[in-house]
């Protein structure tokens with residue numbers, strides 16, 4: 001029987017980034033089993049191509065203290081690891097409290113743990129909180145660490161974590177390529193240039209969204225610029241944008257989109273304004289200039305490749321940088337060259353092969369110890 005591998009999925013980006021891994025594990029004759037923690041309660045496995053795998057649903061919605069949430073997830077996963085058909089390995093992705101909960105549960109049960117997107121660091125525990133702390137904690141507990149980039153592996157080395165580290169690329173690019181294959185070809189757009197905005201990180205919640213919203217209202221005075229804000233699926237995160245921008249005649253608020261539609265929207269945008277991690281990975285590959293609504297990033301590779309720029313959440317700075325890109329064709333063209341600093345779209349098969357090899361070598365070691 002194929003060894004079972006549990007994949008813990010709490011949020012939309014984890015589903016997007018683990019779907020290619022689940023598929024690649026199956027191709028390696030390993031049996032992926034999806035554990036939906038309930039962090040994003042509306043998550044539909046079918047929307048991410050995960051429905052063909054066995055799925056266990058836990059009831060751990062987010063809200064409140066993320067450390068309490070991580071503990072709740074760990075407690076809810078524990079019985080799955082004690083079951084008679086104990087999995088061979090548990091995989092977590094990224095830095096959510098679901099991922100931390102999965103890592104804690106695996107550790108408590110003495111189960112091998114693999115971390116997809118290991119070594120990502122902003123080097124500031126407060127930005128983003130609690131994600132940066134979750135990243136460090138998960139990496140300390142993991143047996144296999146799949147770093148997306150050489151910089152991420154170097155972050156691990158600097159912390160003294162070297163064993164089990166592999167540079168694989170980010171599975172976000174695998175997922176992006178999958179979507180692009182299914183999208184109709186891009187038609188030349190003769191419409192107005194579009195500024196596409198997403199904003200959901202904790203540091204831009206509530207009142208912290210105000211300068212960003214006011215910057216969009218300033219930019220809406222440019223008559224030939226279309227502004228679209230994609231709201232987050234968490235209504236309390238979306239509330240500040242609704243309050244400030246709802247009803248503005250020149251700013252469209254859009255409901256959260258399926259990944260396929262989102263990639264289509266990014267691909268046809270002129271400029272992106274976002275604090276999303278995943279969009280920082282996708283924008284360079286699509287060659288769409290990205291202004292990052294943060295003062296720091298754990299993804300400096302997109303800045304080094306010339307595709308993104310940090311603009312923080314200051315009203316004047318945001319307006320200045322968007323206007324600069326709209327008015328200076330050379331500056332725009334320099335940021336619009338597609339680049340692939342986050343991977344070549346083959347991260348998931350690499351990860352699955354490494355999991356298979358690791359499990360085989362563990363089995364040999366166990367057999368040698370018994371003999």
Ligand SMILES: CC(=O)N[C@H]1[C@@H](OP(=O)(O)OP(=O)(O)OC[C@H]2O[C@@H](n3ccc(=O)[nH]c3=O)[C@H](O)[C@@H]2O)O[C@H](CO)[C@@H](O)[C@@H]1O
Pocket residue numbers: 011012013014016093094095096099117120128131198200201230231255256257258259260262263275276277278279282
């Ligand atoms: C800054 C940061 O700490 N980000 C973390 C956050 O993700 P992150 O900040 O990427 O979370 P988002 O919710 O922005 O998800 C981004 C992904 O969702 C897609 N999208 C976005 C809007 C929409 O309506 N529909 C849609 O499909 C984007 O194209 C992208 O693929 O959790 C991830 C999962 O652990 C981590 O890997 C990231 O490090």
